[in-house]
Amino acid sequence: MSSSKKYPFISQALDERRVEHRFRDLNALEIESDPLFGKREGKTLLNFCSNDYLGLSNNPVVKQRSVEFVQKYGAGSSSSRLVSGTRDYHSDLEKKFAKVCGFDSVLLFNTGFQANLSIIAAIADRNSLILADKKSHNSLIQGAQLSKAEFKRFNHNDYNQLEKFLIEAQSKNYNRIWIISETIFSMDGDANNLEELVRLSSKYKAYLYSDDAHALGVFGYKGMGFNPPHKEIDLNIGTFGKAFGSFGAFVGCAEEMKDYLVNFCSGFIYTTALPPAIIGALDAALDLIPTMDEERTHILKLSEILRHEMHKLGFDTANSISQIVPIIVGSDKNAVSLSNHLESKGILASAIRPPTVEKDKARIRITITANHQQKHIEQLVEVIREWKNG
Ligand SMILES: *Cc1c(COP(=O)(O)O)cnc(C)c1O
Secondary structure: OOOOOOOHHHHHHHHHHHHOOOOOOOOOOEEOOOOOEEEEOOEEEEEOOOOOOOOHHHOHHHHHHHHHHHHHHOOOOOOEHHHHHOOHHHHHHHHHHHHHHOOOEEEEEOOHHHHHHHHHHHHOOOOOEEEEEOOOOHHHHHHHHHHOOEEEEEOOOOHHHHHHHHHHHHOOOOOOEEEEEEOEOOOOOOEOOHHHHHHHHHHOOOEEEEEOOOOOOOOOHHHOOOOOOOOOOOEEEEEOOOOOOOOOEEEEEOHHHHHHHHHHOHHHHOOEOOOHHHHHHHHHHHHHHHHOHHHHHHHHHHHHHHHHHHHHOOOEOOOOOOOEEEEEEEOHHHHHHHHHHHHHOOEEOEEEOOOOOOOOOEEEEEEOOOOOOHHHHHHHHHHHHHHHHO
């Protein structure tokens, strides 16, 4: 065990993590020509924990457009958007996005984390009420806390409880109520019920904030996620680090909401504008994604096969309906043991443990991408079967 005289609070916290077997560190994964495989400590691993759902991070058209933008516009945008960092390439991409998705307007953000944290802090205050799903991404929770609003979390997808909170709220003097949910949840791969959230928000005069991070690129008309058909959603969040293959985020909203964020959202105002390399990559990804229905069908078919095989082996896959398939093994120890077994057989899959998920719901979280083939799923299933029977 390490110990440090200078930072006793740090060595104590880290030691606690080690004792609980929850200490985490950074391991580089070297990606060679095929992004499906990575090398760690000389060993080649088949990657089942990437969010590059459509394989666009290594797509030649995406890479080429990124290079073109760098050559044409340089390496950086030189300033924040409001000062002198806005270029035509930012505004053009925002307009193109709004058009493809059917949003009134779109505003780019540097990351999804930054968007959630700072948008929520800007749209609610100490007189507001925020009601968020218990399984919300950390960035949504941090944003709610930063806003100083009263913050309640309803049980996962439990809209009876949400309605109860909404009814209670009617007799109080909140200046506004926000309902927050993801469309596809990142740890369970299950979906929410957007129609029902839209209905409840309209019935109780609440606003709706919907984070589409894991659905974007994989679900919906032209792959634009679950949000676009629901015009009633007040803030439509999407991120670009996953299926879009690069980096950044956006919000789709009404013109007036965009003006408000440009004026009041610190995570938009006080940060350097996204650089040309990223905008170029996003511009190409936005051309390609609407044409990738075949890839989307393939991803969902493989995911279904994996769930079916896992059920046959007696594993719970929660309510996954997406490319994210949790294989729930219960204890932390089981999760680490399975993850190590997979790695020893050349498969990379992450063990997810509390506090990221509830106690006794430790799991291996598999993500399927368009680059996976059926034989890769078979290989994965075989190795898991071995562990189960071994
Ligand atoms: C990944 C993710 C984010 C964060 O997006 P980044 O662009 O990676 O910062 C936000 N919300 C959800 C639901 C996510 O899964």
